[in-house]
Amino acid sequence: MTVAVPLSLIEAFDELARTPDARLIQGGTDLMVEINFNHVKPVDVIALRRIKELRTWQVNSNNTITIGSGVPYQEMEVGQLKELLPALAEAARTVGSPQIRAAGTLGGNLGTCSPAGDGLPVLFALDAIVHLQSLKSSRDLSIHEFMLGVKRNARHTNEIITGVTVPVLDGWQGYAKVGVRNAMVISVASACLAVDKKNNSVRIALGAVGPTIIRCRDAESWLVQQLDLTSATSIDTTIAQEFGRRVALESKPIDDHRSTAEYRRHAVGVLAQRLITRAYTS
Numbered sequence: 001m002t003v004a005v006p007l008s009l010i011e012a013f014d015e016l017a018r019t020p021d022a023r024l025i026q027g028g029t030d031l032m033v034e035i036n037f038n039h040v041k042p043v044d045v046i047a048l049r050r051i052k053e054l055r056t057w058q059v060n061s062n063n064t065i066t067i068g069s070g071v072p073y074q075e076m077e078v079g080q081l082k083e084l085l086p087a088l089a090e091a092a093r094t095v096g097s098p099q100i101r102a103a104g105t106l107g108g109n110l111g112t113c114s115p116a117g118d119g120l121p122v123l124f125a126l127d128a129i130v131h132l133q134s135l136k137s138s139r140d141l142s143i144h145e146f147m148l149g150v151k152r153n154a155r156h157t158n159e160i161i162t163g164v165t166v167p168v169l170d171g172w173q174g175y176a177k178v179g180v181r182n183a184m185v186i187s188v189a190s191a192c193l194a195v196d197k198k199n200n201s202v203r204i205a206l207g208a209v210g211p212t213i214i215r216c217r218d219a220e221s222w223l224v225q226q227l228d229l230t231s232a233t234s235i236d237t238t239i240a241q242e243f244g245r246r247v248a249l250e251s252k253p254i255d256d257h258r259s260t261a262e263y264r265r266h267a268v269g270v271l272a273q274r275l276i277t278r279a280y281t282s
């Protein structure tokens, strides 16, 4: 295996043009597992870890944040990123162990595109834009267009995911997941809820209960009719329960080695109910 270590995006694109079948690697916490288990045997690998442009993030003037694909989870758990994107901080904190969070990135979560990826429900709830760049062009795709299915995405082989842009919302947001134990665990079911007071909307996205992340649009619009999102300071238990029931109805879980469809459907209902209750507990 040949590993190229470019120091800039331009160098990485040159390398990708020279070896079009090369696999990209960022933190390596997904790819190295695949290589170790002989699931993939890349001949050429391009390591993106030393590219500084991918490891930065910034708050933009239009109240959005752009996070480079190489920013590790550990940076999202603290400081201004945590303050402005609390749901992302909560999701980041649930990923693997401190060692995994020091290396793993949103770029890798997007590259793998597992429905159980903990960063993805947050990106779906926030309607993130994914930035893709190749030697000659760049494009911005809505996260809803980017994720196509289980471990399938719309990235072209000559493109590098350079980052994502998400809005800073005015309103409570949070992330919760269920696994087979309390830590170091891949989600059996997960949910991200974000209240957007400015647009009088609530967004809820589910992980690990469908081939892609699922936005529960029906439950979202039902809730907006029950609750004044901008002024409410509490929520009736019956409304929170009904919200959970409606969210569960929109999930499309399957049975697999981690759980049953029935348990997953139940779990996302409970997660949704808990999240909306946390959002409106004064």
Ligand SMILES: Cc1cc2nc3c(=O)[nH]c(=O)nc-3n(C[C@H](O)[C@H](O)[C@H](O)COP(=O)(O)OP(=O)(O)OC[C@H]3O[C@@H](n4cnc5c(N)ncnc54)[C@H](O)[C@@H]3O)c2cc1C
Pocket: 023, 024, 025, 026, 027, 028, 029, 030, 031, 032, 033, 048, 069, 070, 094, 095, 096, 097, 100, 103, 104, 105, 106, 107, 108, 109, 110, 111, 112, 116, 117, 118, 119, 155, 159, 160, 161, 162, 184, 185, 186, 187
């Ligand atoms: C012990 C352990 C525990 C884990 N726990 C969790 C967990 O709790 N939650 C969770 O979501 N994940 C978990 N993971 C999986 C993994 O940590 C995450 O998916 C992480 O986000 C991957 O990021 P990475 O930078 O390490 O990706 P890499 O392994 O470097 O890459 C993953 C894929 O994305 C592609 N890729 C990487 N960067 C780019 C880019 N810039 N442009 C295009 N393609 C790119 C690669 O080619 C590869 O296909 C765990 C992994 C391990 C080993």
